[in-house]
Amino acid sequence: MTDQPDRLFAKPLNPVPDFAFNQDVARVFNDMIRRSVPGYLLLVEQIGLLAARFAKPNSLLYDLGCSLGAVTFELRKIKASGARVIAVDNSAAMLERCRANLAFTAKDHPLLPVELVQADILQLKWQPASVVVINFTLQFIPPDQRLSLLQRIRQNLMPGGVLILSEKLRFTDESTEQLLTELHLDFKRKGGYSELEIAQKRDALENVMQPDSLQTHQQRLLQAGFSQVHPWFQCLNFGSILSVA
Numbered sequence: 596m597t598d599q600p601d602r603l604f605a606k607p608l609n610p611v612p613d614f615a616f617n618q619d620v621a622r623v624f625n626d627m628i629r630r631s632v633p634g635y636l637l638l639v640e641q642i643g644l645l646a647a648r649f650a651k652p653n654s655l656l657y658d659l660g661c662s663l664g665a666v667t668f669e670l671r672k673i674k675a676s677g678a679r680v681i682a683v684d685n686s687a688a689m690l691e692r693c694r695a696n697l698a699f700t701a702k703d704h705p706l707l708p709v710e711l712v713q714a715d716i717l718q719l720k721w722q723p724a725s726v727v728v729i730n731f732t733l734q735f736i737p738p739d740q741r742l743s744l745l746q747r748i749r750q751n752l753m754p755g756g757v758l759i760l761s762e763k764l765r766f767t768d769e770s771t772e773q774l775l776t777e778l779h780l781d782f783k784r785k786g787g788y789s790e791l792e793i794a795q796k797r798d799a800l801e802n803v804m805q806p807d808s809l810q811t812h813q814q815r816l817l818q819a820g821f822s823q824v825h826p827w828f829q830c831l832n833f834g835s836i837l838s839v840a
């Protein structure tokens with residue numbers, strides 16, 4: 596399945612529809628996320644490095660909101676005998692492409708088996724895991740359901756297991772929020788997005804994506820029962836946190 600360049604918001608839309616992970620987005624997502632999230636490729640690669648340190652043999656590694664499988668591709672390279680990757684997404688369109696992408700993977704080195712699950716991560720039937728990754732997905736979960744989701748993740752992590760949570764970040768300091776937002780828009784402009792695309796994408800995300808501050812994430816992760824919370828990556832207004840059960 597060929598990916599296409601992201602031109603979804605290039606023409607005037609009236610009204611601008613709420614952003615949804617549908618066929619149109621899935622078709623351009625590979626391009627969209629690289630041009631929208633600064634440091635994305637480096638982040639995904641480093642997630643593989645962090646996960647490899649904590650993955651336990653004969654355990655599960657979860658990728659929650661797997662989209663096209665970028666994180667799953669990193670998790671399946673991990674050398675942990677008997678481990679399995681469970682890649683979850685509630686978008687059939689995303690999973691269809693993820694399945695096709697996985698089929699193309701070279702078979703020239705041993706890879707962990709992957710199970711694709713179409714489900715709402717809020718309704719997931721959990722099995723004990725050593726690694727859970729939720730990469731730019733929690734921000735699409737209703738804020739009042741985020742703590743209970745993190746508590747369920749914590750309860751299903753083995754001792755010493757980890758959650759790697761990456762999110763777009765909001766800043767409580769107004770000048771920081773304004774500066775990093777502008778720098779993010781500069782990043783999008785450099786990636787070839789027009790002012791119309793930037794404005795329409797922002798409107799489309801308005802009702803479906805609610806970023807939190809780093810402080811809110813840290814407090815909520817401790818409240819969910821994690822013993823250690825380590826912010827380890829930030830690029831402009833996008834960051835990632837490693838939390839240890």
Ligand SMILES: C[S@@+](CC[C@H](N)C(=O)[O-])C[C@H]1O[C@@H](n2cnc3c(N)ncnc32)[C@H](O)[C@@H]1O
Nearest residue numbers: 616660662665684685686715716730731732735
């Ligand atoms: C920004 S994308 C995640 C990017 C992906 N993790 C990566 O690193 O390339 C958000 C994904 O979460 C999925 N998603 C959003 N809400 C979900 C839910 N409640 N249950 C399962 N998947 C969900 C969307 O379909 C979408 O594929």
Ligand SMILES: O=C(O)C(=O)C[C@]1(C(=O)O)C=C[C@@H](O)C=C1
Nearest residue numbers: 627628631632731763796797800
């Ligand atoms: O904040 C934005 O403008 C974004 O495009 C961010 C973001 C994300 O963080 O998930 C939003 C939608 C797409 O999934 C790609 C990137």
